[in-house]
Each structure stands twice: as C-alpha cells, then as structure tokens.
Amino acid sequence: MLKELDPLLHSQLRLAIVSILMSVDEADFVYLREKTNSTAGNLSVQIDKLTTAGYIEANRILEGKKTRTLCKMTDIGRKAFEEYIEALKSYLVIKK
Amino acid sequence: MEDKITSEKESLEIISKMIQSSKNNIQVGRGNFFLYYGYFTAILSVIIYTLVVLTQNDMWSWGWMLMFVFQFLVSYKRRQNKPTVVTYTDKVIKQIWMVFGFMFSLTFIIIAILGEIYGHYKLSLMMPLSLLYCGLGISIHGIIIRERWMIFSPLVAFIVAFYMLMMLAINQPVRIEWYLYLGFSFVVMQIIPGHILNRKAKRQC
Numbered sequence: 001m002l003k004e005l006d007p008l009l010h011s012q013l014r015l016a017i018v019s020i021l022m023s024v025d026e027a028d029f030v031y032l033r034e035k036t037n038s039t040a041g042n043l044s045v046q047i048d049k050l051t052t053a054g055y056i057e058a059n060r061i062l063e064g065k066k067t068r069t070l071c072k073m074t075d076i077g078r079k080a081f082e083e084y085i086e087a088l089k090s091y092l093v094i095k096k
Numbered sequence: 097m098e099d100k101i102t103s104e105k106e107s108l109e110i111i112s113k114m115i116q117s118s119k120n121n122i123q124v125g126r127g128n129f130f131l132y133y134g135y136f137t138a139i140l141s142v143i144i145y146t147l148v149v150l151t152q153n154d155m156w157s158w159g160w161m162l163m164f165v166f167q168f169l170v171s172y173k174r175r176q177n178k179p180t181v182v183t184y185t186d187k188v189i190k191q192i193w194m195v196f197g198f199m200f201s202l203t204f205i206i207i208a209i210l211g212e213i214y215g216h217y218k219l220s221l222m223m224p225l226s227l228l229y230c231g232l233g234i235s236i237h238g239i240i241i242r243e244r245w246m247i248f249s250p251l252v253a254f255i256v257a258f259y260m261l262m263m264l265a266i267n268q269p270v271r272i273e274w275y276l277y278l279g280f281s282f283v284v285m286q287i288i289p290g291h292i293l294n295r296k297a298k299r300q301c
Contacts, residue, residue, distance in 0.1 A: 010101050012110060019114035024183045027118070031180035035117050063178065085111075091104040 003087035006080055008053050013038055013046045018081055021056060021073045029069040047071060055080055118181065127293030129170075130234075134286030136166050141279030148272055157275075160222065164204075167197070189237055196233040200226060220270040223278055224260035227253040234285050246289045253281040 009015050016036045020027060027035075033043050047069070050056045055077030059070045073081075101107055140162060147156040179186070203225050211217035231250030238246025256277045264270070 005104075005107075010107070012101055012106075015101065015107060015110050016114045019111045020118045023115045023118045024181050025187045027181040028178075034180075035114065063176075068178070084107075088104050088107055092108075 005087050006084045009084045026070050026072040127290035130286040130290030134282050137282040138279040141275045145275040196229045224257040227257035249285045252284045256281050
C-alpha cells in the first residue's frame with residue numbers, strides 16, 4: 001500500500017525550505033528567500049506553518065537595529081522529511 | 097515558486113535542486129579571515145624586530161600581546177557580520193578554530209602562572225607553539241574544504257616551530273631573527289592561502 005505523502009511537505013515552497021535546512025546547520029530568512037526565489041510574504045507564511053508543526057525552529061534575533069530570523073530543522077522535522085522521502089520512493093517504485 | 101506539487105518527480109527535483117544550491121555555498125571573501133591574521137602578524141613581526149634591533153631593548157617583544165587585542169577585534173567584527181547561512185562544514189571549522197584559540201590562551205595563562213611561581217617568564221615558547229597551533233588549524237581547515245595549498249603550506253611553520261623548540265631545548269638563546277621567521281611563516285600559511293581562497297571564490301561566484 002502506498003504511504004500518504006505528508007501534506008505539509010508536499011508543497012513546492014515548504015519542501016524547498018526544508019530541503020535547504022536539511023543540508024545546512026542554519027539559514028536566515030534572506031538566504032532562504034534568495035534560494036527559493038520566493039516573496040517575503042509567502043516565505044514568511046510557509047515558515048510559520050512549518051514552525052507551528054514543529055518541523056523547523058525560527059528564532060528572531062536583534063542585530064543592531066535590524067531583526068534577523070534564523071531557521072533550523074528540528075528532530076521532528078528531520079523525521080518527517082525522512083518519512084516523506086521514504087513515501088516518495090514507494091510512489092516512484094510503483095510508477096517504474 | 098507556486099505552492100502546488102504536480103508529481104513525485106517534481107518533489108525529487110525540488111529537493112535535489114535546493115540541496116545542490118546550498119551545497120555550493122562559496123562566499124566571496126572567505127579567505128579574509130586568513131588575510132587579517134596573516135598581514136597583521138607579518139607586519140607586527142617586522143615592526144617588533146625593527147624596534148628591538150634599533151633600540152636594543154627586548155621590552156618591545158611585549159608587542160606580541162597586540163595579537164590578543166587583534167583577536168578580540170576580529171571576533172567582534174565577525175559577530176557583527178554574521179553569515180546568512182551556516183553549513184555543517186562552517187560549524188566544524190569554527191569549532192576547530194575555537195579549540196586552537198583556547199589552546200593559545202591556555203598556553204599563555206600557564207606560562208604566566210609558571211612565571212609567577214618560578215620568577216622566570218618563558219614567553220619565547222609562545223612563538224613555536226603559536227606556529228604549531230596555527231599551522232595545525234590551517235592544515236585541518238584545508239583538509240575539510242579540500243584546499244591543497246592550505247593542507248601543505250603550514251609545513252614551513254612546522255619546520256620553523258620545531259627548529260625553535262629544539263634550540264630552546266638545548267638552552268640556546270632566542271634569536272631576534274625568529275620574529276622574522278615567524279612573520280615569514282604566516283605569509284606562507286595565511287596570506288597566500290587567503291588570496292588563493294578569495295580568487296577561487298570570485299571565479300566561482
């Protein structure tokens with residue numbers, strides 16, 4: 001039986017954010033926006049969704065007069081991503 | 097970027113594209129860390145050498161304490177300009193340099209304590225030990241980022257450091273030329289790799 005794909009990760013932007021965060025230790029909002037080629041508003045909404053689900057950690061820090069948002073994967077997020085990849089594999093094997 | 101994923105293949109494409117783009121995180125100016133320390137140490141060694149030779153006063157060798165001031169200033173500047181992304185490699189490299197920085201400070205503290213106890217400060221030991229710590233740090237850093245010149249350039253520093261340690265072990269006096277040897281070692285193991293790293297980063301970005 002096919003595993004269900006996690007709807008939270010099965011979205012272009014959220015999957016892109018999580019894929020980046022899986023390959024680095026931490027990344028800030030500007031970096032994620034540049035790499036995903038998204039708008040600040042959309043990115044912010046998706047980050048909030050991932051944070052609410054506990055998949056990522058978003059820490060807002062003050063640097064001088066500016067605020068920076070640093071994002072990092074959580075253990076829950078890592079597990080969810082690994083399960084998503086496993087589920088993807090099963091779909092691809094069947095399609096072969 | 098749209099919010100909808102149309103196929104599983106598309107998911108895989110997004111994942112591989114994003115991982116690839118963050119993997120090639122080569123930043124312009126990544127050699128600056130070496131250039132700051134390299135130029136500062138090389139120039140300081142020439143200045144201290146010149147002052148000691150001209151005044152015949154060994155007190156100028158306390159000028160090496162400026163290294164601690166410089167280290168503080170560089171750390172402060174780096175804290176101000178935090179990078180937008182920290183890879184696992186960056187984290188490991190940072191921790192390696194923290195260990196060597198700690199060893200550098202610890203060596204100084206132990207020399208100072210023993211100096212207080214025995215009334216004789218063996219500060220000259222700082223020269224070969226600094227070369228060893230710095231050389232090891234650069235070599236390991238080079239292995240991690242796969243930069244051949246960085247792996248092998250500290251060899252000069254190791255040879256100079258062993259020479260100094262041997263001379264001290266056989267109770268030979270510290271020679272004033274050692275300052276220049278130290279400066280030269282920093283040119284080879286920090287300034288040259290620093291420029292190589294910056295040039296490579298510019299070419300790739």
